[in-house]
Amino acid sequence: MGAVDVRRSGPGPVRLGICCATIAACVPYLALKVMWLSGSSAGAATAAGAAELLDARHLVGDVITGLMELAAIALVLALTFPWGRRLPRVLALGPVWAATGLLAPIALGLPVGLVAQVVLGGSPAPADNGLQGWVYAVVYGGFVAQAVGLLAAFVGYARDRWPVVFRIRVPELAPRRPGPLVTPAAVVVLGYAAMLLAWSVSGARWGGPAGFDTAGQKSFLLAQGLLVAGGAVAVLSLVRRRGSGRVLPRVAVAWAGTGVAVTSGPTHIALSNNGAVSALFAAVSLAGAVCGVVLLVAGASAVASPASDGAAAR
Known part of the structure; x- marks a missing residue:
């Protein structure tokens, strides 16, 4: 997808600014994790909330999410500096794809949820959550900034490394026969999307994930459902070679949608209180994750073309 130039001495001022801003957006969340791991109960609103912050389950989660935040910093550095273009494409694309799946629903759903909460009234944070409101503002505001920063950094990186995708x-696209699993996988993923949309209205009723009670929270499920549905449709469009437009918009939607399909269910299960998820949610979300992997592979294969095959290994 075009030769990779690694001879440049460094990023320009715009890319460097994006990199620094993205790292800065990671710092508050990372600082909270360090404080909680050090025994601090900063941000707790109640004694019960302070105790919960320091229990074993939360401390393990703090280690994992803290490492993920460090990985985000390493990722934006790789997307910014010339050495990152020497990475194998799996190491470059895999973390960005996973980050998209985790952050895109927050970046898209949070603004909608805040507007809806203003209209409906009340707080976007759940009642009796044990945390002060500023914690949510810092954490989710940082996630939105990270999503924007990583996207901007990745666009510049991809333009340098795989310019053919942009035109x-x-x-x-090279003619390829769709695999027999693509259509059934798309049907399952669309079913998962439909359930997410239903749960964005019902919350924990109808077997949805627990703890999604406010409009601000339910907008996150709404964004997940729309992205998952869009991803399935985009992959089918690529696989079946529908239309004559540019590939890039479909690739972008397929990229985000498959990322959400694969990461959302396991993430909901991991973050649930004491594993409190319904059998329906566990079955539907895990089926969506497995079939999301099928769509990811199908979409990646569909994008391969004579022009890109020669550069795929770069």
Whole structure:
């Protein structure tokens, strides 16, 4: 997808600014994790909330999410500096794809949820959550900033490394026969999307994930459902070579949608209180994750073209 130039001495001022801003957005969340791991109960609103912050389950979660935040910092550095373009494409694309799956629903759903909460009244934070409101503002505001920063950094990185993706059109894609699992997988993923949309209205009723009670929280499920549905449709469009437009918009939607399909269910299960998830949610979300992997592979194979095959290993 075009030769990779690693001879440049460093990033320009715009890319460097994006990198610094993204790292800065990671710092508050990372600082909270360090404080909680050190025994601090900063941000707790009640004695019960302070005790919960220091229990074993939360401390393990703090270690994992803290390491994820450090990985985000390493990722934006790789997307910014020339040495990152020497990484194998799996190491470059895999973390960005996973980060998209985790952050895109927050970046898209949070603004909608805040507007809805203003209209409906009340707080966007759940009642009796044990944390002060500023914790949510710091954490989720940081996530939105990280999403924007990583996206901007990745666009610049991809333009340098795989420029053909930004100009190739659907008819130029190499003809490939869709695998027999693509359509059934898309049907399952669309079913998962439909359930997420239903749960964005019902919350924990109808077997949805627990703890999604406010409009601000339910907008997150709404964004997940829309992204998952869009991803399934985009992959089918790529696989079946529908239309004659540019490939990039479909690739972007397929990228985000499959990322959400694969990461959302396991993340909901991991973050649930004491594993309190319904059998329906566990079955539907895990089926969506497995079939999301099928769609990811199908979409990646569909994008391969004579122009890109020669650069795929770069």
